[in-house]
Amino acid sequence: MSKAAKKFWLLWDKIGGLLILVVVVIIYAVLYPKIIAPEQLTTTLMRSAITGIAAAGMTFAICSGGFDLSIGSIVSLVSCIIASLITKGMNTWLALLVALVVAAGCGLINGLLITILKIPAFVATLATQLSFAGAAYVYSGSKAVQITSKYNKDLKILSTGKIFGVFPTPIIALLLVFVLAYILYKYTSFGTKVRAIGSNELAARTTGIKVNKIVVLVYVATAVSAGLAGILNTARLSTGDNTLGNGFELDAITAVILGGTSLSGGKGNIWGTLIGAVLVTFVKMGLNMLGVGEAFQKLAVSAVLIFALSINGIKLIMQKEGK
């Protein structure tokens, strides 16, 4: 591969997602100028928080050489638990804490299946996707639970609330999570070890990294971030819904891949993931405003995912031929 091509791909990994985002925004702006009105952009960002926070966790899972397909079901489960506990009169913040602990438990199960039983992450989390969704279904009695205005005062802070009266809470939460994720990824031994495991698991074991411990932590972190996403989404809808997270994992994974994180592990891009999450949300919401139905939105997201994967594939082919 020529030096110019190498430089191009290096740059693409860093800002490819951003470029696509800009193109998408321009196309939408031409088709439907209202989309880029400030209030609408704020709404889009607030929605991005839900996908984005889960995608931040997912970045660690994929970077470690793994995968987590179960996060959509975790979102559903968290949603049911919050709604049920709050409408039974539990303090909102306590209910949220309980939900996060349950989410962490889900992640622990994923991590143990993958490390102790050596089940490939893809299959293990596919199985637990069913388990957690089933748990949500059973727990809720398959009914959506409305959190009425009598109970949702605290919850509203998380959806329409503004910090210092200016900044919408979801956006602040999104930024906080990403700053934290970036520090973890870049500056702590945990992040370094995650990348080491994704880069060469055998070498990591040989070097004395406690691979199992780190991998379990990765899945717990991913599940907790999914739990946070579930909390935000439940707050937004004021409803506990056992199908809330259906297909959600696809959005998060798309965001991570668009952001330039290597699918084979070892190399992540936290800020890229943030851009990816905004992009996915933007594509969906834009279509929504253009009057395109949910089914077609899914098609559109899958098209974006396939596009991102194809570019990744082309890169790999070029790198191979260059050798």
Add this chain to the structure above:
Amino acid sequence: MEYIELKNITKTFVNVQALSDVSMSVREGEVHAVVGENGAGKSTIMKILGGMYFADSGEIWIDGIKRDIKNVQDALECGISVVYQELNLMPDLTIAENIYLHNLPQKGGIVDKKTMNLNAQTLLDSMDLKLKSTELTSMLSVSEQQMVEIAKALSHDSDIIIMDEPTASLNNNEVDTLYRLIKNLKKRGKTVIYISHRLQEIFDLSDQVTILRDGTYIGSYKTNEITTDKLVELMVGREISRFYKTADHVPGEIVLEVKNISKEGLYSDVSFSLRKGEILGFAGLMGCNREEIVKTIYGLVQADSGEILLNGVRTMPRNPAEAIRSHIGFVTEDRKGSGVFALMSVRENISMNILKLISEFGLIKADKEQDLLKNYTNKMNMRYSGYYQRINNLSGGNQQKFLLARALAADCKVLIMLEPTRGIDVGAKVEIYSLLGDLAKQGVAIIMVSSELPEIIGNCHRTLVVFQGKITGDISKKDMDADIDVHGANRREQLRVSSQKYENIIMQCATGNITYFRGEDK
């Protein structure tokens, strides 16, 4: 006339000259042994005959006809089948299916299982094997699988059978079966080329023996006209240039004591000790499990019984993390597979073992990491463009230095290094040797496992030889060099002779011919 003739065969892999200008010939109906040390080129030349590799230059003549062997199919058409060292059986198929996979008997488009099973059973019976052709391969032991591999090769009814170390995984009984099989093949007029480094087998079986060394042809002899000593000398033969910085200091007190450790299927009743500042070599042939013995000290393998004492304290690490905490360092033999983190920077690669030490409040201090890198760069003369450079863009020698630095950064007192100079160029080799020598002088106890005898002889105070999971030799360099007069006029010649004697004893121990402990031949 010669039956098989190889003329001027040359083969180069990426940057290793595997064979250079090798010519050899084999007569029809003989058992022809090909011998040499690890890396002599035995397997390569047989893979060229078998169609697995294609020679860069040279010619193959079979029965007076020049042949172009490009793939396995071509080789089979020339009447050559190869039994490779590696097992290539499909575990979920039956023995019969495995044997006839290349050419399943069919009846109207459907596999004729009856004929297939019958043919396979006839073949197995003719080999004296107590195996059922309808059994699944996954149920067989390794040695039985090896026998099925041989059956597979025989099923082609080829005139030339090549066996690449067929006894590597066989026990004595099975070796007997194999002997009978080979004698039987010879009776039927087949030509057998037999690769091995077990000397006994060569004398038991072969009519003619060809010796290769470092990818070149050394000679070919009638087996009954050559002695074991002569054969070993031809195999190792090279003059040992002692450019290695031989560690000449005297080792201190005992640091590590391994007492009677055993691990089922790998090694048994292994005991040895290691002194402060000592460089201890581990020699042995492929498959003797010496790596597993030293990996036990680093917690990568767990012994079933026995104990390891570190400075008199029982230390049985359950994983590498525990070993590192006990100041045991390790450099792998498989740099790419279990050594470097290819996607990460040189700086991150060096600090991986001590992230806690260079962190404050959970955050890695970049300046401390940078100091670490600088420190070792100065000591070891690594070359890279910047701290952010990915390690997989460096040469093998530079990568090896980083792995060594990573082990040393965790303040190791016992350093285990497998194949310290595998796949690195001569310049870097010399640098690694002198680094190891310096470390030993500073009091680090070093275990060095190597397949290159000159490397062991040149660097180590003492050499342990492993044969089939047992220590068969403990040879100290001082003993070997005892009669050398350092000031004598023919010192060079004396050194050569003593090195040769040294190699000779190692090879004899490594092939199970003798045991040798500290000078006195037992």
